[in-house]
Every structure is written in structure tokens, then in C-alpha cells.
Amino acid sequence: MTEQAEWSEATMPDQRGISRRSMLAAAGTIAGAGLLGIAAPAAQAAPRAATPWYPSAKFGIFIHWGVYSAPAWGDAKHAAEWYLYAMNVTDPARGLGTREHHLKTYGADFDYDRFIPRFTARRYDPRAWVRLFEQAGARYFVLTSKHHDGFQLFPNPASDRHSVHFGPQRDLVGELFSAARDSHLRRGVYYSLGEFYSPALGTPPRNPYTGAEIPYTGYRPVSDYVTQYEHVHLKTLIDRYDPDVLWADGQGYHEFGGGPIFRPKVWDWRSEEILDYYYRNAANRPVPKSVVANDRFEYAHPDFATVEGDNKTYVLRPDPWEACLNIGKSWGYNENEDPANIKSSARLLQLLVEVVSKNGNMLLNIGPREDGTIADWMSSRLLDMGRWLRINGSAIYDSSPWQRAMDGDVCYTTTRDAFHLIPLRWPGAKLTVPGDVPIDGRARIRLLGGHSGPLAWTRTADGVVVDLPSQRTDDFSEEFPAVLRVSTR
Structure with a gap:
């Protein structure tokens, strides 16, 4: 993920156009409100959704895992997955913590790529991950197949800089x-x-x-980065794994004190080409499937907007959007994580409720250790959410x-038969x-x-004043959200 504030919301347009695969959502905004004797406003009468499953899913798990999980260290300015860039920052105003930590801990001759053998995945149990995600109540997950350090977690014909050739010697995405x-x-x-x-x-x-210039481990020279490298990677991911979600990042030109990154100032990812390939692959089969792509491909009709981090003021949007946020500060595993940055289970659920009330999904991130294990402070929060x-x-x-979406600390959602x-x-x-609030004389509140x-x-x-029990009866502390169901039965 990108860690700079100006690299998330500020550079991202508010995407409200209709995707070419858009259709009317079947979810029950009108049904839930109409049941209780109130007409929904015209703006909410036909919320748009790129596919039937995505706007209904509401909760997914983001997984940041890669070579940066080996040093597992971030500072006050840089998250752990930005270790490679942070060790190159020379501007004190941008933060020298990682640069100084690396020099003291590993020495000036220890290049970042020497962490690749330390990224072992030796205790990686993908079935256990799936069980955890299911127990957490998630409906989807998004795994980093390649982060900004260029190391790929899948084999492909464009590069040897991947987890089958080096490090774990396993197809981590495929597993x-x-x-x-x-x-x-x-x-x-x-x-x-x-x-x-x-x-x-x-x-x-x-x-x-x-x-001094240093080798880029596993790199095969190409003359056209987009055609011979990026698009080959993406087509490999599409053909080999048939993903339901393509989630792009790292698309803009930036300079944060460690040199320019991601791309030249004038650049074209030609995302329409690769996304046409993606959508056709999903449609041209005996049973077509629904797929989505986020708005960071820099193309005309994204399926959902991406809002990064929980330091934003979320707003109710008419089209699908996603809040991708973290349990702590770093997206990759960080042994130096400040406990003050770690959100409680109750806080994460408060954020989930707020995001959903504003027509969004929450994509909550975890960062496994280099060996594939997930820290207890992450898994315990996921289990609480489930x-x-x-x-x-x-x-x-x-x-x-x-x-x-809400009045004060009270959020609202509707379903087919309840408010x-x-x-x-x-x-x-x-x-x-x-x-x-749509509560009439027929309403029963539970x-x-x-x-x-x-x-x-x-x-x-x-x-409307609702009398509540003297204390909670659902085994959660007072800091957790509560749900009152309003219906006519």
C-alpha cells in the first residue's frame, strides 16, 4: 500500500460514473424503507453496482505479505512494507529512521534483496488462513501478488523475481x-x-x-515495461488464478525523498487493454462470472472507488466504494509497531458499521510474518469481528x-425486510x-x-425513544456496536 496521505485520497478522483458492466443493485434499500411506511429518496432509489456480489459482501481481508515481511520494521514516517524505499530516503524532513536502522542493524553493504532468502513462508498454511477469514465473517480477500518492491508471489514468464524461483520456492498466490x-x-x-x-x-x-547501481534480483531486461512485463504479469494472474477482484496500486509518479518512484511523469498503463482482457475472460465461458477492478488502474469506468486509511471523513456515496484500512500503522508486518496505533476490536467494528452505512465495503488488512504466521493481535481481532x-x-x-448514514453515533442500514x-x-x-427515522405504529424493535x-x-x-435492557445481553462490552432491528414482524 501507499503510505503517504497525498498519495491516496488527494490524488484520487471521486469516481461516480456508471461502469459498462453496471446494473441496478438488487439490495433492498427501497424494500426495507417501504416496509416501514417511508419512501426512499430518488437519489437512493437505484444504487448502482458493478456486479451482484461486490456491494453485498461488505467485508473483506487485505493481505500484505512479501520480502518486506523479513526486515519487518517501520518507523514513525514509513510503514514496514515501504522498507526498500525508506532505506533510500535522505531528506531528514521525510524521516531517516529506517535508513539509520538498516545501517546499524545490517550494514551499508546489505542490499534489500538480501532479505529475499529470509522470506521463507516455512509455516505458511493457506487452509488455516482461509479458516480464519471465514471465522472472521469476511466475504472476500485480496492478496498482494506484487508490491512496490517488485517481488512477485507467483510464477510468470516475464521475470524470475518471484517466490517460486527465490525465497519460499512456492506459488504463494496459487496455494x-x-x-x-x-x-x-x-x-x-x-x-x-x-x-x-x-x-x-x-x-x-x-x-x-x-x-552504486546494484543488481535487481531475478530481473529480465525488457524494452517495454507495460507490454513485456506488467501486462504479462496481469494476464498470468487472470489466466492462472481467475481472480474475482483485480486491485491496482502504485500507479502515479511520486518523489518522497528517496528518488522518483512508480513511473515516469508522462506514462500510459494502457489499462483499458488489460481490463478488457479481464472482463472478456469472465464473460466468455459457459457460466459467466462477476468480477471487479478498483479505480487505481487509471481507466475510465472503475467498478468501485478506493479510500485508503481510516483517517478520512467517510461520506455516503451513491456508487460502490471501499475503505481499505489497517489494524495498526503498517500494512506489512512490523515488529516495531507502536501499540498506541493498534485499533481495538470494538473500534474496527465501529468503522465497519460506519463504512457500510455509507454504502461502502471494508477491506481490513493483516500483515503475516515472513514465515506465514499471523500475529495473535491480528487474528484475535478478526475472530472478535466474526x-x-x-x-x-x-x-x-x-x-x-x-x-x-447516521445521526451522531447511531448508524442506519436497510435490508429487504428490516431497518x-x-x-x-x-x-x-x-x-x-x-x-x-422510519418507525411507525406497526414497528417491532428487537x-x-x-x-x-x-x-x-x-x-x-x-x-423516537427506545427502552433498552439495563445491560447488554450479547456478551460484548459497551464499546462494541449494538444492532436494533426494526420490522413489522
Whole structure:
């Protein structure tokens, strides 16, 4: 992932155009609101979705795993997966922590590519990963097939810089996709279009301390980066693994104190060509399948917009979008992670509820260790989310937004047969919501996970007041969201 603020939201246009594969979403925004005697506004009457599955999925797992998982170190300015670039930064204002750490720990002659043999995947158990993702309540995953350091986790004819030839000597993408084949999970791959340093982009890697040009392990010279390298990689991913999601990154020109990266200033990824190939591959088969691509391919009609990080003010959008965010600061595994940056399970669920109420999906990242194990502080949070979703998932999956996403700390979602009030924290003995919330005389309000019958409610001058139990009955602390289901039955 890209770690700079200006490289995520600020450079990304607000994509609201209709994809050429768009169709009306079948989710029940109107059904849920109409059941309770209220008409949804025209703007929400026909939310657009690129495919039937994606806007209903709501929750996916992002996986950042690669050579950077071996040094596993980030500083206050740079996340761990940016280790290769951060060790080349010479501008103190941009942060020298990684550069100084590398020199002290490994020495000036230890090039980044010497970490490749240390990326072993020796305890990688893709079936265990799939079980964890299922237990977390995820509906899809996206694995980094190539991050900005150019190391590929899959074999291909364009390069030997990959995990079958070096390091683990395993097809890491293929193993995870195979393990997930019989699961309910949709499968996706992340691919960095550009790279930090590449001879083919005019930016060969150099020793950060001497400036001497150094070999790019496994690189095969090409004269046309896009045709002979990038598009070959992407076609290999499409043909070999048949992904449901293509997730691009690393598409822009940038200079963050360690030299220009990703691409020259004037550049064309020719993404329409590769995405036409992707969509045709999905359509031209006996049983066509639904696939999506994000907005970082720099093409005309993305299937969903990407909002990176949780430091944004999320807004209700009419078209599909995705909040990709992290449990901590780094996307790759970071032994130097500041505990203060690690979000609690309750906070992650609050973010999930807010994103879903605003018509988005959450793609929550984990960063496995170099050996393929997942830290307990990551897996425990995923399991907490799954435990909450098993009780409250009917308000999340297959839901649509109401005309407003939230009032204060209370979010709203609709489904075919219900409207949901979701306070982000336990509100106490009473919950008051505005009077225009679709609750009429026929409404019955139940607390999901509760052991009591319908809750008493009254309409007052202040709005609708719902009487709640004296304490939670769903085994979650008061910091976790709660779900009140409003229906006529």
C-alpha cells in the first residue's frame, strides 16, 4: 500500500460514473424503507453496482505479505512494507529512521534483496488462513501478488523475481487460491503497477549509502515495461488464478525523498487493454462470472472507488466504494509497531458499521510474518469481528444505506425486510433517534443477540425513544456496536 496521505485520497478522483458492466443493485434499500411506511429518496432509489456480489459482501481481508515481511520494521514516517524505499530516503524532513536502522542493524553493504532468502513462508498454511477469514465473517480477500518492491508471489514468464524461483520456492498466490476454492470467499489479487526502482522504468536500484547501481534480483531486461512485463504479469494472474477482484496500486509518479518512484511523469498503463482482457475472460465461458477492478488502474469506468486509511471523513456515496484500512500503522508486518496505533476490536467494528452505512465495503488488512504466521493481535481481532457478525451480520451483509448514514453515533442500514438502528456504543437505558427515522405504529424493535422480546418505544417531541435492557445481553462490552432491528414482524 501507499503510505503517504497525498498519495491516496488527494490524488484520487471521486469516481461516480456508471461502469459498462453496471446494473441496478438488487439490495433492498427501497424494500426495507417501504416496509416501514417511508419512501426512499430518488437519489437512493437505484444504487448502482458493478456486479451482484461486490456491494453485498461488505467485508473483506487485505493481505500484505512479501520480502518486506523479513526486515519487518517501520518507523514513525514509513510503514514496514515501504522498507526498500525508506532505506533510500535522505531528506531528514521525510524521516531517516529506517535508513539509520538498516545501517546499524545490517550494514551499508546489505542490499534489500538480501532479505529475499529470509522470506521463507516455512509455516505458511493457506487452509488455516482461509479458516480464519471465514471465522472472521469476511466475504472476500485480496492478496498482494506484487508490491512496490517488485517481488512477485507467483510464477510468470516475464521475470524470475518471484517466490517460486527465490525465497519460499512456492506459488504463494496459487496455494491460497486453491485453499479457498471450496469456500464461500471471493478471491482477489493486489498488483502494484509500478515499482520503487526498476531498470525498465529508468530507476535501477542503488545502494542507499554509496549510490552504486546494484543488481535487481531475478530481473529480465525488457524494452517495454507495460507490454513485456506488467501486462504479462496481469494476464498470468487472470489466466492462472481467475481472480474475482483485480486491485491496482502504485500507479502515479511520486518523489518522497528517496528518488522518483512508480513511473515516469508522462506514462500510459494502457489499462483499458488489460481490463478488457479481464472482463472478456469472465464473460466468455459457459457460466459467466462477476468480477471487479478498483479505480487505481487509471481507466475510465472503475467498478468501485478506493479510500485508503481510516483517517478520512467517510461520506455516503451513491456508487460502490471501499475503505481499505489497517489494524495498526503498517500494512506489512512490523515488529516495531507502536501499540498506541493498534485499533481495538470494538473500534474496527465501529468503522465497519460506519463504512457500510455509507454504502461502502471494508477491506481490513493483516500483515503475516515472513514465515506465514499471523500475529495473535491480528487474528484475535478478526475472530472478535466474526463473533460479532454471527449475531449482527443480518444488518451488515446484503444491506443498503438509508437516506442518511447516521445521526451522531447511531448508524442506519436497510435490508429487504428490516431497518436497523446501530449505535456505535451501548447507549444506556434509552436510545433516542430523530422522528423521521422510519418507525411507525406497526414497528417491532428487537435487540439482535438479546434474550428478551420486543423493546418498548414511544414517539416524543424529541424523536423516537427506545427502552433498552439495563445491560447488554450479547456478551460484548459497551464499546462494541449494538444492532436494533426494526420490522413489522
